[in-house]
Amino acid sequence: MTTHTNDTEVFEEDQNKMVYPSLKIPFILLITCFAAWGSAANLSEVMVSVFRKIFTMSNFQSGLVTFAYYGAYFTLAIPAAFINKRFGYKTGVLTGLGLAAVGGFLFLPASWTMTYGIFLIALFVLAAGLSILETSANPFAIAMGPEATATRRLNLAQSFNPVGANIGVLLGAVIILPNLTKDETRKTLTDQALIDAQKHDLNLVLGPYLGIAAVLVLIWLLIFFRKMHNPLEIQEHEKGGAHPHAQKGVFGRLFRNPHYRFGVLAQFFNVAAQVATWSFTIQYAEGVVGIPASRAGFYLQASLILFLISRFVMFWLLGKFRPTRLLLIMAVVGVTLALIAVVSQNIVGLIAVIGISASLSLMFPTIYGVALQGLGEDTKFGAAGLVMAILGGALIPPMQGLLVDNAGNNHAIGYLVPMVCLAVVAAYALFDLRSNRHGGALVGEVH
Numbered sequence: 001m002t003t004h005t006n007d008t009e010v011f012e013e014d015q016n017k018m019v020y021p022s023l024k025i026p027f028i029l030l031i032t033c034f035a036a037w038g039s040a041a042n043l044s045e046v047m048v049s050v051f052r053k054i055f056t057m058s059n060f061q062s063g064l065v066t067f068a069y070y071g072a073y074f075t076l077a078i079p080a081a082f083i084n085k086r087f088g089y090k091t092g093v094l095t096g097l098g099l100a101a102v103g104g105f106l107f108l109p110a111s112w113t114m115t116y117g118i119f120l121i122a123l124f125v126l127a128a129g130l131s132i133l134e135t136s137a138n139p140f141a142i143a144m145g146p147e148a149t150a151t152r153r154l155n156l157a158q159s160f161n162p163v164g165a166n167i168g169v170l171l172g173a174v175i176i177l178p179n180l181t182k183d184e185t186r187k188t189l190t191d192q193a194l195i196d197a198q199k200h201d202l203n204l205v206l207g208p209y210l211g212i213a214a215v216l217v218l219i220w221l222l223i224f225f226r227k228m229h230n231p232l233e234i235q236e237h238e239k240g241g242a243h244p245h246a247q248k249g250v251f252g253r254l255f256r257n258p259h260y261r262f263g264v265l266a267q268f269f270n271v272a273a274q275v276a277t278w279s280f281t282i283q284y285a286e287g288v289v290g291i292p293a294s295r296a297g298f299y300l301q302a303s304l305i306l307f308l309i310s311r312f313v314m315f316w317l318l319g320k321f322r323p324t325r326l327l328l329i330m331a332v333v334g335v336t337l338a339l340i341a342v343v344s345q346n347i348v349g350l351i352a353v354i355g356i357s358a359s360l361s362l363m364f365p366t367i368y369g370v371a372l373q374g375l376g377e378d379t380k381f382g383a384a385g386l387v388m389a390i391l392g393g394a395l396i397p398p399m400q401g402l403l404v405d406n407a408g409n410n411h412a413i414g415y416l417v418p419m420v421c422l423a424v425v426a427a428y429a430l431f432d433l434r435s436n437r438h439g440g441a442l443v444g445e446v447h
Contacts, residue, residue: 018153023144026228030144031160032219033093033137037130038164040100040212043171068120070394072127073134073387080135081384089140089380090228096133097220100126104213111202114195131387138368139383151369152318158365159311166304171208173297179204250381259432260382263371266428267389270363272396273334273421276414277356278303279397280404283411284341289350299350303357310361318366324432327366331426334359338419345412356418363425370432396421 019027084092103126110118141157142150181197189197254260281300285291291299317326337359340352368386375382400417407413 017145018149018156019145023228026223026226027141027144027157029219029223029226030093030137030141031157033097033133034157035160035164035167036097036212036216036219037100037133038161039168039171040104040126040130040164040209040216042165042168043208043212064120065123066394068124069127070391072124073131074391076128076131077135077384077387078381080132080387081381083132084136084139084380084383089136089143090223092132092136093140094220094224096129096131096136097216097223098129099132100129101213101216101220103127103129104209104216107206107209111199111206114198114202135384135387138365138386139372139379142369142372142379151323151366152315154365154369155311155315155318155362159308159315162304162308162311162361166308169301169304173301175208176204250378253378254375254382254385257375259373259435260371260375260385262428262431263367264385264389266425267364267367267371267386268392269396269421269424270360270367270392271390272392273356273418273425274360274364275393276397276400276418276421277338277353277360280400280411280414281353284353284415285350287409288345288412289347291350299354303354306354307357307361310358314362314366322433323366324370324429327362327370328426328429328433330359330362331422331429334422335419335426338415338422341415342412342419345410349412353415356422359422367425367428392421 080092080096083095103122103124106122106125107119110122137157138154141154145153180201186194186197278300281303282296285296285299286293314326314330321329334356337352337355341349341356343349344352368383371386372379372382396417400414403417404411404414
């Protein structure tokens, strides 16, 4: 006869494992979610440039494209937390996957009607699904193993996000951008021929999105039919389960928690640094170093590849260093590289810009894991706040653009912005190191 005591002994033996044995397959399925949303997110950046070529848009309408994406991420994080709280992480992941797939399929009627507004709705729905998916998948990954390996486990799962991101960039670079109707050609076309060219270009965008939507449906089915047993249910059963009033006052408790509050701020500036670094890499290569436009994109691709490789390197290093100690080291390295980019306005500065990606690779999952440590029943709403911090990627880069404009279009000076952002991350790491707790993340419940 199997007793709770024996189950608990098995549970205790699992404490040094990366993932609980019963959750290895679910963890692999969850990893595919990280890759899928990486592809969808980076393909969306390509889509924005396509929109600007196909539709006659005002600057306000162009801004709405970015606003729709980040706005969906910001507004859907809290509803995702309620879903996770009421129904569990698995339901949250399924909801996010399903909504993102619907957004992908909505590009089909959008391409038929060639209506800018419908494309905007499709993008919003897609981003809404990705927001729910990210709000659910990150703490779900944390919950799939012992607390001692939580931050490292999340870094491993997040390592597959740039894998998908590079696939998205590759789809854009190989399938979409080279085959778009050239601007010179557009000027020579009749009205009907121009409409046909627009349909052709929109169909180029449609194909990859439908493919990603189909993959999301496949992942949805695999997760839906997979039973996910969690060893933590043994502990919860022995403790009498979750407190029925744990949700009351959750936002007040989160706000009063300095580690969490500072963590959200650090995540805001981390995402801002990421977007600010990559958004201006090509401009730095062209405007500062004088790289031809035909080759400038290579340096952004090099940054993304370095980011991808560094994610796996950081996963290995986290097995040897306390998470926030490594976070402090990489943040200081990032600040130094950004300063070099400002001072050495030549190929050395460009190499420094690329090198910042190595520092950035560690930050999102590590800040996420450390900020959630000790939140208990508040973990699910805490995860939502950390996803909402992605808004930093929308608010800070325009300030960088304003700084560049005031500096006579000198893109090197603009890297003062990511330098300051990374300094905030370094301050958070130092704050945690000076505290009396260990770096890591709370293991939440799995449903």
